[in-house]
Amino acid sequence: MTMANRTRSFLALLALAVALGGCGPAATPAPTPRPAPTPTSAATAAETDSWLQAELAPGEAVIWYLGHCSYAIRTRSHLLIFDYQESSDGQARKRRPSTPGLDNGWIVPQQIAGQAVRVLVTHSHSDHYSSLIFDWQGKIPDLVYYFGWQAASDPAHHYLVGPRAQLTSDGLEIYTINSHHNDVPEVAYLVKVDGLVIYHNGDYMGEFQSDYPFLREVTPRIDLTFAIRGYEDGTPYLAQNLDLFTRFEHGAVFPTHDTAGGSGYAAFEQVFRAQVPGLAIHVPLRVGERFVYREGKVTREGER
C-alpha cells in the first residue's frame, strides 16, 4: 500500500466513523435502506470545477441536486438550472453553507460564470421560484431565463405562457404542458438540448391523459426525468407518474419535492421500482449530490 493509499484508507475510515457517529435510531425508518455513498468521495469544490470544465459528448450530462425541486444539469454546451430557491429541501430548511457551491447545493454565480446558463422556472410558488435568480445578471455573461408564466415583462426573458408553448432558442428546444394550483399557472418542461431530452415536472398536475401523448409525439424517450415525489395510493400524482413512467422510455429518473436522504424519496423509489420494473430511479441522499449520466446510465458520487 502506498503512502497515498494508506492516507486515503485512513481518511475513509475516519469519514465512516464520523458518518456513523451521528447516526441515531431513525424516527421513521426509510422503506428501502440503501448504503450511503462512499464517504471518501465527498465532492469538493475542486472536483466540482473539474466537472464544470470536463468535455462532455452529446447525450452526456452532469447533474447536481440543489434541494427540493431544483437540479442543475450540465450538458455539452449548457448549464440548465430548474426551480432554484434557497429556502427549503422538502420539509428541511436549506441553509447557506460555509463555502457555498454546486457541491453543497448552492449557486454561486462566479463558479458558473463560464457556462451558458439557462434558468428555467415552472411557477411562482416560493418553493420553486425566488427573485434572487435575477441577482445573477451581470455576473454570468451568458444567462437566459425561461418562465412558465408571465413572470415579468423584460423582453430578454422567455415567458412560455402557453397553453403548450413551444420555443426553439439558444440551442434549446422547449415544450410545455400546463396546469394551475393555488391560483397560479404552472408548467412542466420538456427540453431537448445537446443530444438529451429532459423532463421537469414542477408541480404540474394536469390533463396528463392528453398532455403526455402530446409530448410522446415529440419524443418516445426521455433521458433525464425529474418527477414529483407523488406515490401514495389514490393520489393523482401516482396515476400521473405511472403514466409518465410507462408511456415513455426513461434513461434516469430523479424525484423532486422532498428531502435528500429522507423517507419520502426512499418510498418513491420503492413504489415505482415495484410498479415499473427496470425503471432507473436515483434518489438524492444529500443536497449537492452529483450524478453523471453517460451512455444512458447514471454513476453516483463514489461509484466508477
Ligand SMILES: [Zn+2]
Ligand atoms: Zn411545490
